[in-house]
Amino acid sequence: MTNKWLEISLIVDGELAEAVAEVLARFAPEGVIIESTRIDPNGSPEGKVVGPLRVAAYLPDDEQLEEKRSKLEEALWYLGRIRPLPHPQYQKIEQTDWSQAWKEHYQPIAIGKKLVIVPAWMDNPMPARIPIRIDPGMAFGTGTHPTTQLCLEAIEEIALTIPSRDEAKTDFTFIDIGCGSGILSIAALKLGALQALGVDLDEQAVKIAGENARANGITQGLELGIGSVKEILQGKFSLSKAPLVVANILAPVIIQLFDDGMGDLVIPDGVLILSGILAEQTSQVTSASGKYGFRLENKKIQGDWVCLTLKC
Amino acid sequence: MAKKLKTVVRLQIQAGKANPAPPIGPALAGHGINLMAFCKEYNARTANRAGEVVPAEISIYTDGSFTFVLKTPPASILLKKAAGVEKGSALSPREKVGKVTRQQIKEIAELKMKDLNAIDLEGAMRQIEGTARNMGLQIVD
Numbered sequence: 001m002t003n004k005w006l007e008i009s010l011i012v013d014g015e016l017a018e019a020v021a022e023v024l025a026r027f028a029p030e031g032v033i034i035e036s037t038r039i040d041p042n043g044s045p046e047g048k049v050v051g052p053l054r055v056a057a058y059l060p061d062d063e064q065l066e067e068k069r070s071k072l073e074e075a076l077w078y079l080g081r082i083r084p085l086p087h088p089q090y091q092k093i094e095q096t097d098w099s100q101a102w103k104e105h106y107q108p109i110a111i112g113k114k115l116v117i118v119p120a121w122m123d124n125p126m127p128a129r130i131p132i133r134i135d136p137g138m139a140f141g142t143g144t145h146p147t148t149q150l151c152l153e154a155i156e157e158i159a160l161t162i163p164s165r166d167e168a169k170t171d172f173t174f175i176d177i178g179c180g181s182g183i184l185s186i187a188a189l190k191l192g193a194l195q196a197l198g199v200d201l202d203e204q205a206v207k208i209a210g211e212n213a214r215a216n217g218i219t220q221g222l223e224l225g226i227g228s229v230k231e232i233l234q235g236k237f238s239l240s241k242a243p244l245v246v247a248n249i250l251a252p253v254i255i256q257l258f259d260d261g262m263g264d265l266v267i268p269d270g271v272l273i274l275s276g277i278l279a280e281q282t283s284q285v286t287s288a289s290g291k292y293g294f295r296l297e298n299k300k301i302q303g304d305w306v307c308l309t310l311k312c
Numbered sequence: 313m314a315k316k317l318k319t320v321v322r323l324q325i326q327a328g329k330a331n332p333a334p335p336i337g338p339a340l341a342g343h344g345i346n347l348m349a350f351c352k353e354y355n356a357r358t359a360n361r362a363g364e365v366v367p368a369e370i371s372i373y374t375d376g377s378f379t380f381v382l383k384t385p386p387a388s389i390l391l392k393k394a395a396g397v398e399k400g401s402a403l404s405p406r407e408k409v410g411k412v413t414r415q416q417i418k419e420i421a422e423l424k425m426k427d428l429n430a431i432d433l434e435g436a437m438r439q440i441e442g443t444a445r446n447m448g449l450q451i452v453d
Contacts, residue, residue, distance in 0.1 A: 005334050005338075007334075007338065015439065015442065018386055018387055018388060018443055019388075019442070019443055019446035019447070021324060021386065021388070022386065022388035022400055022443070022446070022447060025324065025365075025386075025388075026399055026400070028335070029326075030325070030326075030333065030334065030335060031323060031324055031325035031326065031335045031336070031365075032323075032324045032335065033321055033322065033323055033324070033335045033339040034321075034322040034324070035319060035320070035321045035322070035339070036319050036320045036321075039317045039318070039319065039320075041316060041317075046315055046316060046317050046371075046373070047316050047317035048317075049317075049320050056335065056339075057335060058334035058335050058338070078401075078406065079446055082445065082446055093334065093338060096337065096341075097332075098332035098333065098336070098337025098338070098341050098347055099332040099337075099347050099348055101337070101341040102340065102341040102342075102343075102344055102345055102346060102347050103344075104344075105341065105342055105343060105344035106344035106346075106376065107344055107375070107376035108376070109376050109377050110375055142346065142349065144345075144346045144349060144377065144378070145349065146377075146379045149377060302379050303371065303379030303380060303381055304379070304380075304381050304382070305379070
């Protein structure tokens with residue numbers, strides 16, 4: 001396996017980008033990238049891609065490099081006879097441990113009005129916010145994924161409607177089905193929940209959730225265990241109902257959990273937050289929830305993902 | 313308040329084969345994106361489309377978060393399939409490697425309409441026709 005690569009890139013307008021990408025892909029079967037070079041911040045609520053695009057591919061720096069480069073330049077020359085093309089730019093790239101290199105550029109993620117996800121290797125740069133310490137190098141529940149972020153926002157919104165800790169948060173308990181890294185339970189406790197229960201079928205997840213809780217200074221109020229809806233309903237844990245229940249899993253699993261009795265975990269007038277749902281799966285989930293007496297209160301969308309807030 | 317876009321990166325890669333090597337590593341690591349998390353999710357969502365190029369469009373925000381959506385295959389891949397050729401011409405426009413019909417162009421334009429920056433179907437068809445010509449494909453009625 002090669003240790004060096006040659007990056008070939010061209011900056012072209014949008015109409016030419018795909019044709020150039022097609023030429024590059026012939027010589028770089030691992031794939032091609034097309035990246036925006038300019039964003040108009042006023043183009044839409046979140047900004048809009050404007051201006052030319054940068055098209056790039058990577059050739060392994062091996063004995064075939066010069067031959068490939070020559071053929072690629074020839075193919076680009078012919079394409080340039082149809083519409084003028086800029087000269088390709090070349091840059092040598094050293095092999096890097098890309099799976100770790102991204103950490104150097106990682107920045108904490110502020111979520112909602114009060115939370116910020118901060119990795120273990122970094123000080124909290126937003127002291128006005130409540131830090132959730134989670135290492136984003138882990139495979140799940142790291143706070144970098146839209147499903148987790150949407151869920152955290154929804155939990156925060158509900159938590160902020162409950163009276164402050166000094167008044168009467170005695171009713172604020174929390175159940176997290178499929179707790180993974182424990183990030184949602186940790187957030188609920190930091191937002192004022194008196195008690196949280198996190199369950200997961202994966203023993204390793206439960207262990208990691210415990211480690212994350214300790215890293216976040218959670219010493220009381222959190223119960224973690226192996227199980228799911230059935231085990232909670234069987235009374236294996238100290239909580240069997242709560243005003244706020246969350247399941248950040250995948251849509252087919254969520255639908256199955258309704259049949260397992262997930263709705264019975266929510267107290268009357270309580271809230272059920274469901275995340276991990278692809279946009280096209282929304283109607284399947286709302287249909288399943290409707291059968292058990294839940295109505296849709298709010299829907300959050302990020303990319304392809306949807307988070308539903310339901311009341312019973 | 314809506315998040316603000318920092319950049320948008322489109323990866324044209326093989327379904328189910330994302331890994332941290334180039335092009336994904338250098339394209340995303342500099343933006344602080346959790347590469348393994350991205351690769352794992354991309355591979356899971358494209359696992360049933362082995363052998364296809366399934367583009368992922370990644371929106372990276374100024375707060376460091378990101379999201380991605382899967383896109384329709386590149387027009388060039390669809391055109392090659394329609395023309396029954398393995399690759400485009402290296403000598404286009406001098407060399408023609410195959411033919412596509414206007415009906416095929418229309419079908420591809422309809423499929424890719426939502427991903428193209430076109431006002432209407434005619435505009436989308438013109439973009440697809442341009443890609444076809446660039447690849448050395450002749451357009452016939």
